[in-house]
Amino acid sequence: MSGSATNIVNVIESVTVAAAPSTLQSTAALVSLGGTTAAVNSLSLLTQASDLALIKSGAGNSTELQNNVYAFYGQGAALPLYVLELGTGGTAATLQTWINANLQTVYAFTTPAAWDTVVTIPAPATPTLGTVSGGTLSGATYYVKITYVNGIGETLPSTEASEAVPANSLLVVDSPTAQAGATGYNVYVSTTTGTETKQTPTPIAIGTNWTLPTTGLVTGGPLPTTNTTGSEFAGVLSAFSSPSSRVYFFLLSTVNTYSQYAGIKAANVSVPSPTAASTEAPHVAEMYQFVSNAPSAVSPMRQQDFRFAYGVTAWPLLNNQTTLTELLTANVNVILTGAEGGISNTILRNGTMMDGNDASVWWEALLAVEQQVVTNGVAWGVINPNLPITLTAIPFVTYATANPGDYSKGIYNGLALTCTPMRGFREITFNLTVQL
Known part of the structure; x- marks a missing residue:
């Protein structure tokens, strides 16, 4: 705020959308089912694609792991990548147990394609x-x-x-x-x-x-006409849908199985092109983009949608428009070509979780807070919308160094909004408290 201004109002806006401003958001892991020689329930760190050869077992989902590792490192700058070994008997429930025992260790998981099945629970026998x-x-x-x-x-x-x-x-x-x-x-x-x-x-x-209660029957809801129990995997994913959850899953699905993940915040679902090779991994390209975010003043945050993807085949538009519309409407991610925009690259489309939120939504919480303050201020006659409105932010590294206690709690209080009120004062500063 300028020296001539008078600060008489301190407004605090708070929003809670995990995750914390730390290195957690850049931590990704592939799930192995006996595909490595590592101990069960252990994490192995890769820093380049060739590192997998040191632990690859040649069994389990070893081939899938290799394809996924090459897909990950084929997207751009080398990033750390972990492999979580669950053993040949590993299941979605096993993964859930590991995550609950190791909270805030891994932010994003790529799960085995074999888990994308729809095995529903059968109806009960005639009641006694x-x-x-x-x-x-x-x-x-x-x-x-x-x-x-x-x-x-x-x-x-x-x-x-x-x-x-x-x-x-x-x-x-x-x-x-x-x-x-x-x-x-x-x-x-x-x-x-x-x-x-x-x-x-x-x-x-x-x-x-x-x-039966002594008051007799009630008029309740009708009998179900479809089995909606889904798979064990979908059940595990739904367990991480709370606003405070800091775990996300990137999975490869099909046009016949994706619907079981509808509305799940933690699920990022990709359906490959019908002409894609079996070695392609568009869901891994999605995960790479998810964990590679590092916004700054010179490199603002971009939405996940329309980002470039490499080593993946675009859906052909001919004869697939109906299917593509269905998938995109359902918040499923696909690979398309950027030709309409004069771009030769293949691109990610949707870039959303299955609840419809952009995969970078936690970063967007900052913009949401700013916009809410501005909207309220204008609506209440406090802020003059015709004069400059400036949002300032202390860089994460600077803020975390100065406030180490906040860093461990996932709190970032480095936002401030400066604007001109409608009457009485030249400027007013809103301090924005954001817990992510």
Whole structure:
């Protein structure tokens, strides 16, 4: 603020969108399933593509790892790249366990293509019904169906069972047997066949029976018509969707399997061109761009969309427009040509996570805070929109050196917005507190 100005207002805006301003954002890892000779649950650091030869086993997903390493280092300047060895029996659940035990160690993972499957949980068997004395309800015949649920969705319903329950008694539905991937079950009941509605506000734990409340049936939601339980992998990805989560996954999918990741913040999904070679890895190109960000005053942050990608084949537009529109609308990433803009390079399109946010959205939080302050200030008659509005920022390195305690907590308080108020003062400075 200039020496002639008077600072009478100190406005603090706060937004929380992980991650912290540290080297975490440049930390990427490939997941190995027995593809290296490294110990299980260990990280191996690569600094160039040829380093993989020192640990490559020739087994497991070794070939996939090699393709991914070459794809990563084919994108530009050499960056550190880790390989996380989970062993030949490694699963998405194994990866989740490792991440939870090693928080803020790796920011971005490229996962095995073999995990991109849709293996849904089957419907439960016909439920076993019974009665128990209690309540004052009239006698009735109840028709029942049940479903399994997991962290993603719900199965199709079981076949129908019925039970004649006498007056002053309550219907009891036995828990279905344990099923891999299922975390609970829902109960659907009616007094007429084929019209069951949901009676459980929240799923019942497997192993716990459900008893009809003494108040009787409620009119709940309808029976599901599709199985939305998805794969174990999709369930793991959805576990990292909180605003404070600092883990992202870059995966190769297909036009038949991508939909299971819809809306998941932590998932960056790429579908390769139908003419691409099997060795290509567009999802790795996406990850490289994600971890290579280093914005500065002379090199501002660019959105992930439209960045150049190398060693990948663009989707041919002929006969693929419908599919491309479907994929792009669903926040899936594809490789296209930049020919329309006079560019010979292949480019990343969408550059988004499956929740629709740009993959560089955490950097954009800074701009969001600035814009919100300006918008509010103008709307409230505080800021004059016709005079200069200046945002200043202390470089991360300078700020972190001066405030080491903030660095470890992921706090950056180096933003300030200087503008001219509508009346009374020449300038006013808004100090912007941003926790990323």
